[in-house]
Amino acid sequence: MSNSEDIRYExxxxxxxxxxxxxxxISSLTSDYEKKLRKKDEDxxxxxxxxxxxxxxxxSIVITDVRGKIEYVNPFFEEITGYKFDEVIGRNPRxxxxxxxxxxxxxxxxxxxxxxxVWKSEFHNRxxxxxxxxxxxxxxPLIDDxxxxxxxxxxxxxxxxxxxxxxxxxxxxxxxELSRNSLIESLxxxxxxxxxxxxxxxxxxxxxxELLNSQETLQENxxxxxxxxxxxxxxxxxxxxxxxxxxxxxxxxxHDLKGSLGSFMLATSMLESEYDAFDRESIFQxxxxxxxxxxxxxxxxxxxxxxxRLQRGAIVFNLQVVNLKDVFEENIDMVSSRAAQKGILxxxxxxxxxxxxxxxxxxxxxxxxLLSNALKFTKRDGIVKLTAEKKESEVIVTIxxxxxxxPSSIKEKLFxxxxxxxxxxxxxxxxxxxxxxxxxxxxxxxxxxxxxxxEEGKGSKFSFSLSLV
Numbered sequence: 001m002s003n004s005e006d007i008r009y010e011x012x013x014x015x016x017x018x019x020x021x022x023x024x025x026i027s028s029l030t031s032d033y034e035k036k037l038r039k040k041d042e043d044x045x046x047x048x049x050x051x052x053x054x055x056x057x058x059x060s061i062v063i064t065d066v067r068g069k070i071e072y073v074n075p076f077f078e079e080i081t082g083y084k085f086d087e088v089i090g091r092n093p094r095x096x097x098x099x100x101x102x103x104x105x106x107x108x109x110x111x112x113x114x115x116x117x118v119w120k121s122e123f124h125n126r127x128x129x130x131x132x133x134x135x136x137x138x139x140x141p142l143i144d145d146x147x148x149x150x151x152x153x154x155x156x157x158x159x160x161x162x163x164x165x166x167x168x169x170x171x172x173x174x175x176x177e178l179s180r181n182s183l184i185e186s187l188x189x190x191x192x193x194x195x196x197x198x199x200x201x202x203x204x205x206x207x208x209x210e211l212l213n214s215q216e217t218l219q220e221n222x223x224x225x226x227x228x229x230x231x232x233x234x235x236x237x238x239x240x241x242x243x244x245x246x247x248x249x250x251x252x253x254x255h256d257l258k259g260s261l262g263s264f265m266l267a268t269s270m271l272e273s274e275y276d277a278f279d280r281e282s283i284f285q286x287x288x289x290x291x292x293x294x295x296x297x298x299x300x301x302x303x304x305x306x307x308x309r310l311q312r313g314a315i316v317f318n319l320q321v322v323n324l325k326d327v328f329e330e331n332i333d334m335v336s337s338r339a340a341q342k343g344i345l346x347x348x349x350x351x352x353x354x355x356x357x358x359x360x361x362x363x364x365x366x367x368x369x370l371l372s373n374a375l376k377f378t379k380r381d382g383i384v385k386l387t388a389e390k391k392e393s394e395v396i397v398t399i400x401x402x403x404x405x406x407p408s409s410i411k412e413k414l415f416x417x418x419x420x421x422x423x424x425x426x427x428x429x430x431x432x433x434x435x436x437x438x439x440x441x442x443x444x445x446x447x448x449x450x451x452x453x454x455e456e457g458k459g460s461k462f463s464f465s466l467s468l469v
Contacts, residue, residue, distance in 0.1 A: 058280065060135065062157040063136040066149055068092050080158055082128035093154075098132055100124035109139070113152060119194075122159065129182050134163040145220050162271065165370045168294050169268060175301050182305065197232070204228045218244065315362075317445050321469055324388055324395065327351040331367045338375055343428060348386040352394055352404065354469045362442040363466070369435040370399040370462050376425035377460070378403030393468055400461040406454045414452060 022303045060077040064070050070088045078084055081096060083151070086097065101124065103413050112119045119139045126132050135156045142151040207225050271283065341345045367386070374384040378401045389396045404426065414436055435448075443450050443464050454460035 007059070013287070021401075022349075057155075059112055060154075061394045062154040062156070064093065064152045064154075066151065068152070071151070080127070080133070083127075087128075096123075096125040096127075097125040097349055098124050100132075106347075113139060113141055114149075114230075116143060116149065122163075123156075124325060131465055133160045134157065135159060139173045142345060161283065162275075163190075163270060165271070165290060167264075167286060168291075171300070172294060172298065175298075175305075185270065197236070200228060200232050204232065229297070318359050318361070318460070319357050320360060321355060321357055322363075323358050324354040324397075325352055327363060327367065328386055328388070329363060331371060334368060335371045335375060338372070342378070342382075343380045344374060344378055345381075346385065346386075350386075350388040351390070354388055354390065356395060356466045357469050358466055359442070360444060362445065366396070366439040366442050367399070369380070369439050373435065374399055374401040374403065374462075376429045376459070377405075377423075377425045380405040391465075394465040396463055396465050398461060400459065402459040405458050405460050407456055411452055411454055415450070 007058050010203060040074055053347050055074055057074055057076055059073040060080050061072075062070060062077060069090055069092060073083075074087060077088075083095070105121075109119050109121070118141075119137075121137060123137055124132060125135060129286040137154050137156045139154040140150045142153060143233075144150050181234060207228060216262065267286055271278070271286060275283075328348050332348055336346060371384065371386065378384055382402050382403045385399070386399075387398045389398070406423075416437075440450055446464075446466060448465045450462055450464045452460065452462055
């Protein structure tokens with residue numbers, strides 16, 4: 001081979017090597033670029049998923065800059081607080097402060113976040129319309145690759161229903177403690193009466209001994225003995241009534257009060273221990289059920305306390321001149337929500353000129369209890385009426401319904417403390433009969449009686465008279 005052919009051969013080899021090098025380089029760059037494009041597309045898809053998840057989240061989400069100015073809120077934040085997106089951007093979350101937490105609380109929060117740590121706590125905040133609500137917040141700092149905090153993100157759960165339930169539960173427990181103390185006072189009074197009875201029996205024995213020792217004072221001893229016997233009989237009758245009242249009291253506490261409170265506490269325990277297992281609808285239904293139970297429990301406890309105060313003579317009979325229509329309207333307002341829940345039509349009729357001399361608190365309790373009973377034992381779409389009719393120097397107040405009525409055997413037992421007439425309403429509402437006994441006592445203090453007319457399947461009518469001015 002000649003020298004010229006050697007040079008051409010070497011040149012061709014160098015060109016081929018350079019071409020192969022650049023082809024490999026271009027292929028490598030193209031492959032890297034395609035990988036980066038695919039990664040970017042995947043990152044965009046993940047970012048879009050994350051963005052949709054934040055928008056559709058059932059929790060409030062707030063993102064602020066390092067100075068605490070709001071940069072983003074999700075739709076659920078708008079739904080809970082009433083503030084629109086444009087109203088809060090650039091503002092500080094302190095617009096939600098209710099004043100419930102003090103400055104120390106917020107100082108500790110910012111110190112924790114500034115250290116790059118997560119803060120978790122309950123907040124009592126205020127919505128745009130001024131109403132208050134509770135939320136459980138988890139606030140975390142967002143840190144970049146250099147270790148600097150760039151933003152803060154807060155995820156907030158609305159716990160208003162749970163907090164209101166806890167507050168109501170604490171209130172019920174306090175009222176139950178008051179009822180327990182009242183019961184202890186009643187038992188102490190009973191023990192004092194037993195001691196008096198023992199002393200009376202001792203005196204009776206002493207009188208008998210004196211009768212045997214002295215014939216001259218026989219007649220006086222017989223008279224004295226008769227007096228003691230009468231006192232003893234009255235004491236025994238009083239003791240019998242107290243025992244009957246005590247048994248009724250214990251029966252209500254052991255069955256109705258304990259049962260309702262037990263169910264209420266079971267529901268709150270389930271919410272506390274399995275809260276994350278329930279969806280919002282299930283939680284709402286449980287809270288509604290607990291609300292109804294607490295309402296029934298509160299009404300029962302209110303009657304128990306009134307009854308206990310009445311037995312101790314702690315309720316003062318305070319007569320005053322009252323426009324009866326005002327009393328009617330006050331009690332209709334108090335039971336109207338329950339009537340609406342059952343679809344029952346509430347009607348009342350009372351002349352503006354009817355003025356009575358009554359104890360307003362007692363008559364309020366009577367009308368409210370009788371209206372509540374009428375709603376309790378009337379089926380849905382029924383009618384309950386409250387009317388007043390002048391009759392000479394009196395006015396006849398009547399509460400009537402077209403509900404399920406009652407048999408004569410039950411009607412004869414009403415207003416008796418030693419008879420069990422409790423029954424279940426048309427929506428399974430509990431009833432102990434204590435409210436009617438309380439009503440009867442209050443009406444008797446007004447020198448009147450409650451008249452009852454009832455027939456099974458046709459409804460009931462309760463009426464009583466009050467003195468006109």
